[in-house]
Each structure stands twice: as structure tokens, then as C-alpha cells.
Amino acid sequence: MNKKEVVYVVSDSVGETAEFVVKAVATQFNGGQVDIRRSSYVEDHEDIEDVIILARQTKSIIAYTIVIQDLKKYLDRRAAEEGIMAVDLLNPLLSAFTKKFDKDPNNQPGMMRKLDDDYFRKIEAIEFAVKYDDGRDPRGVLRADIVLAGVSRTSKTPLSMYLAHKRFKVANVPLVPEVKPPDELFKVPRGKVVGLIISPDKLNEIRKERLKALGLTSQANYASYERILEELDYAEKIMKRVGCPIINVSNKAVEETASQILDILKSERSSN
Known part of the structure; x- marks a missing residue:
């Protein structure tokens, strides 16, 4: 990571979890020189669209913790359409919990x-x-x-x-x-x-x-x-x-x- 790359952190809550994970990963690349821009409490498609536009302009990664399914699907779709790399930080573990405990998550933001x-x-x-x-x-x-x-x-x-x-x-x-x-x-x-x-x-x-x-x-x-x-x-x-x-x-x-x-x-x- 030779220059200070931009990562957009998006959450339907505060976004602290996503930012912490991004920082942890960034430290593995030349001292973690990354510009984290947080977008907290996204609640509709318009909020996500704003981030998509910014991420497209700066050719950035989007890292997100969104549990509201409608917003998650919209972000995934729009990121794919625009060729933006969007990483869901929660879904792999949520899926593992669902399989292990045979129970669906609450999908409520802000529980932490x-x-x-x-x-x-x-x-x-x-x-x-x-x-x-x-x-x-x-x-x-x-x-x-x-x-x-x-x-x-x-x-x-x-x-x-x-x-x-x-x-x-x-x-x-x-x-x-x-x-x-x-x-x-x-x-x-x-x-x-x-x-x-x-x-x-x-x-x-x-x-x-x-x-x-x-x-x-x-x-x-x-x-x-x-x-x-x-x-x-x-x-x-x-x-x-x-x-x-x-x-x-x-x-x-x-x-x-x-x-x-x-x-x-x-x-x-x-x-x-």
C-alpha cells in the first residue's frame, strides 16, 4: 500500500465495528496508511447511493456492516453494477451462526x-x-x-x-x-x-x-x-x-x- 487508499465504511448503526476491522487489516499493509471515511446510520437507498458515487470517483473499497436486508441487497447490487469492491464484514459469521444454531438473526441494527x-x-x-x-x-x-x-x-x-x-x-x-x-x-x-x-x-x-x-x-x-x-x-x-x-x-x-x-x-x- 504505497499511497493512502480510501476505504468507505458503511453501517446501518454507528460503524465502529467495521472501522475497527478495516484498521486491523490495514496494519498488515505498510503500516496501515488508509483513509477511512465512515458513513453511519444509513437508512435508505439514497444514503447508499451517495457512498456509491464517492467510492466510484475515488476507486475505493466499501466495507460494510449492514443487517437490514433490503439495504444490504441494494448495496451489493449497486456496487456490482459500478464495479466497486464491497465487502460484507458480518455475513460470513452470521451465516455460520445460522447454520450452527439453526436460528435466523434478528437483523436489527445497533444491537452491539x-x-x-x-x-x-x-x-x-x-x-x-x-x-x-x-x-x-x-x-x-x-x-x-x-x-x-x-x-x-x-x-x-x-x-x-x-x-x-x-x-x-x-x-x-x-x-x-x-x-x-x-x-x-x-x-x-x-x-x-x-x-x-x-x-x-x-x-x-x-x-x-x-x-x-x-x-x-x-x-x-x-x-x-x-x-x-x-x-x-x-x-x-x-x-x-x-x-x-x-x-x-x-x-x-x-x-x-x-x-x-x-x-x-x-x-x-x-x-x-
Whole structure:
């Protein structure tokens, strides 16, 4: 490739896939000196005709990722008529998938972009859960899709991460008698807040195990029955002030509690 050749990249979506493939191939020829001109979101014959005219004038290759069959057939036909080399980057693999899975493709443009958007929403939700974990920044309470409130060791953090993987932005707020809850907790729409409680016996057991894992004595105030009753009583008073639904997480798996939270969220939305 002694000069900078022109390749027209045509897609009924963004065209990033086609451009990436063209660049990858171009690197095999004298350093990849190729002028890629992208034509995205083609939606009718007129769009394709514009590319055909340009490619004919510059004697260029057309590389395309088009899944709308009418547009694909039109491009193939017009390229053949004009003597233009047009390369379908998707069809060989689509045909292989069709034969292997005995199923026809959806032929809907932009599916990869939808998957990417879904992925990035998940990553954003995970980052949100980390940033606003354990009441670190009360501003997250007002920005969250779901707010979890409860005493220590009621699975607030695991639930936040689990729900984040389902693309919900979750903030959680610890309820401790010595620490005034953030004002934001009382400003959140009631349907977004869920209180988490647990039986005193179960919490005592969990906290003792936690202290043991940290190499501390199980007699510490953190795990004392009196302290636990005080915290649970305080937490329930705050939850009543907020007016939020309450879930008892005793002996519940994270998945089970998360399912209940989502059911509550769905119920609240449908009633508004």
C-alpha cells in the first residue's frame, strides 16, 4: 500500500465495528496508511447511493456492516453494477451462526451498542455503590435509585453490590445511635428507601464471628446483647420516621432480600 487508499465504511448503526476491522487489516499493509471515511446510520437507498458515487470517483473499497436486508441487497447490487469492491464484514459469521444454531438473526441494527450501553450502566451503578457505601457521602442518598438503611451487619453492602449488578444505583446508610442520620434520608421519596432489620440473636452471632475474624474478643461492646437491642430499637425509630418499608434479613440470602427489595420498588412505582 504505497499511497493512502480510501476505504468507505458503511453501517446501518454507528460503524465502529467495521472501522475497527478495516484498521486491523490495514496494519498488515505498510503500516496501515488508509483513509477511512465512515458513513453511519444509513437508512435508505439514497444514503447508499451517495457512498456509491464517492467510492466510484475515488476507486475505493466499501466495507460494510449492514443487517437490514433490503439495504444490504441494494448495496451489493449497486456496487456490482459500478464495479466497486464491497465487502460484507458480518455475513460470513452470521451465516455460520445460522447454520450452527439453526436460528435466523434478528437483523436489527445497533444491537452491539445496546449491549455496550447496558454494560456501562452496570459499571456506573457499581461505581456508585462503592462511592456511596456506608454513608460516606450523603449526597448519594438523593441520587440513588434505592437507599438501604440499617444497623451494621444487615448486608447493606452486599445488597448494594448485588443490586448494582442489576444496574440499580444504591446508596446505603448505617444507623448508629451516636450518629445523627443524614438529613437527605428524610427527603428521599418513601418508595426509594428500604429499612433492613435482623433478629437480635442472629445479629449477635454474626457480630461475634466478625470480631473473631478480626482477632478481637467476642465480649466487645459491638457484639453485646444490650448494645444490639439499643441499635435495633434506634434503627426502627428512624425507619418509622422515614416511613419506609422494612425487611427482616434474618436467615435470608442476599438474592432473596434483593428480590424483595425490587418487588417493593416495583410496587411503589406502580402505585404512584
